[in-house]
Amino acid sequence: MKNKFKGMLKNKMFVIGMILFGSMLLVAIFAPLIAPHTYDEQNMAMKLSAPSSEYPLGTDQYGRCIFSRVVYGSRIALSVGIVAVIIETVIGVTLGMLAGYYGKKIDKAITFITDSAWAIPPIILAMAIVLMLGSSAMNVAIAVAVVSWAQFTKIVRAKVQSLKDLSYIEAARIYGESDFNILMRYILPNLTSTIIILATLALPAAILSTTSMGFLGLGAQQPQPDWGMILSEGIQYLRNAPWISMVPGVAIVWTVLGFNLVGEGVKELLDPRLKV
Template sequence: MKEKLKAIAKNRMFLVGFLLFFTVVVVAIFAPYIAPHTYDEQNLAMKLAAPSAEYPFGTDQYGRCIFSRVIFGSRIALNVGLTAVIIETLIGVTLGILAGYYGKAVDKVILFVTDATWSIPPIVLAMAIVLMLGPSSQNVAISIAVVSWAQFTKIVRAKVQSLKNLSYIEAARIYGESDTNIILRYILPNLTSTIVILATLALPSAILSTTSMGFLGLGAQQPQPDWGMILSEGIKYIGKAPWISIVPGLAIVWTVLGFNLAGEGVKELLDPRLKV
């Protein structure tokens, strides 16, 4: 335990990343107590107002507090990002285990579907799915998961192929244990660190995809405070009220940077062989 704590203390990348994303998580949880206004509160007399004591980061074209909208928007970014990563992890890991463990026809079919999915530009496929399902944050999460699971499948499949021929797994087969039991008792526990690393590194990408879809108007709809949508609307007023776009842009950078640094740190902590 002490050695693990020492390793964490020495890993500055992880500590900085953890601090950044922990801040975002705290802000999302306590948004109603941090934000001075609700995200949809309008004051038309103060539209496009510059930053002030009442509106720390100014207001938008409807007189809504940008600071409050960005604070509440962290909930959408984290919710959609986490939902997408959970779904893509479940799909990718399940298919990867089946392909790696059973091989033969099962492996060929899953690899074909995986390669086909990987060959389509993710943002194009995600947009097509959202257009079919309808613009909303939930549908964005589904679309991101559907286009992003392939990397999990490829890596997990390779890992399972190296695990299934180990002596203790062969012994389990000889003793008559079922495939399900072998996968759950012996193979899945050995995949834990790999899955955690993949999921941690996939989260910033999912959040970027979320804001990109919001920027295109396919994510959460008005008056929901989606960061991408706020940034997109602010471009119209970039000369008169640049804070509308700058603030959500900085929030996106802060969040993605934090998760990227934390993900790289987790990778080093769980797999020391990857250290340079």
């Protein structure tokens, strides 16, 4: 493992990904120290102003600092993405373990639910969930998780099916271990690398889905600085103030690309044969 980790550090794409995502993570953590203004501070006298020393990346239609809003927006994008991945990991891994271990009717039922979830366009289902629950960052996290757990279930199910008939697990059954203990003590630890890979690769997709919902007006609401919402608001000012849309767009690409590269590096380290 140590040698693999050293090899991963020699992987230029992984290192670039760590730099990109790590820098955005630091921006989110230290947002109050980095941003020159609060995200909701308005100055109508300076609306749609070009980048300057006071407003490094210009202002929007309300005279709010775009740089500050994008910096604070990193907190929403990352926190919602992480919460969504945690929820979908718990749902997907639990269902995948149950389907793979018990098989038969339970497997058929969970497989049917999984296939049904994949049959619905994710963005349509996510929109329906947010419209039903209400527009907020947390509801977006729930919606993103609900439309994304199926991949976890499919892959974990296949892994569990290959593990459940191993000799030491059969021995545990013979000695009277309960199914719960077998799943928690013997099977789940063997899924750790798979879960880490899936979660790592799911985060950039969750962030992209979060910003997409914000772009449609279904994410965090004003005056919260959602990247997707900022990008959407700036479209009508592309000719006069292109920085309104360009800056959050660059932030989205920066973050998603960075963690995609990190995810591929982690996959190469832990299980290069895993098909995701």
